[in-house]
Amino acid sequence: MQVSLMKPEERHAALMIDEMQITSGLVYDHSCGAVLGAPTLPLADGSLPDDSLATHGLVFMLGGLSSRWKQVVGYHLTENSFCASSPKDELIKIITACESLGLKIHVVVSDMAGGNMALWSRFGIHAGRHSKPSTSCVHPCDPARRLWFTPDVPHLLKNLRNHLTSGQAIYLPDEVVQKHKLPTARVDLAHVKKLVEEDGKSELKIAPHLNSSCVDPKHYDKMKVKFAFSLFHNDTAADLRLLVDSGKLEKEALTTA
Structure with missing residues (x-):
């Protein structure tokens, strides 16, 4: 990746952090002449036992905001936890180095671990x-x-879905309700459940992308992004409006749509 060849708008970027599981063990790396496999960050309590082995890799990656490009810029090996002070210093170091090259780092993106x-x-x-x-x-x-x-985004979708499937509702701000002339401020999963129920009675499906795992996910289903994505899909909104127009759902479902 050569920053000097980028257009000004292509230099705006996000710094992404992702932790992935790796196979524990010691490996000799010929490229750097060192044995790798021990954690490079202390545990959450600040300790770093001599005999510990890394179980995860904490990867730092850049991604364009106005254009599609990605570049891994660093990593650390961690055990089951890590002390937050060390990644903070690493984060600042990476951002400073990137900005000195002409990039503009605007946002840090990570999951919610x-x-x-x-x-x-x-x-x-x-x-x-x-x-x-x-x-x-x-x-x-x-x-x-x-x-x-x-x-x-996957964690945002899953968190919103889990909030609704746990029996809680989402209330939209008054200005949003007034701007879009909505009948109520309440977003309620019951309307989508009714959609799934009505669709199950018909041979001709209007919502083939929805099933019980979308509105009532079990333990492993909660980890899958596809069910949350299906729930918040534009087709779900269109299907809700169709049922409202046909009189099978009350007008309050328009807010959920």
């Missing part, structure tokens, strides 16, 4: 039921800019 949430908190990122969410911090390379933090 415990280690990443601890890392977010080191940057002052938090959200609570009784407090105002904080989703950005002062950019380490420019005090006039903000560095944003966001979960990756």
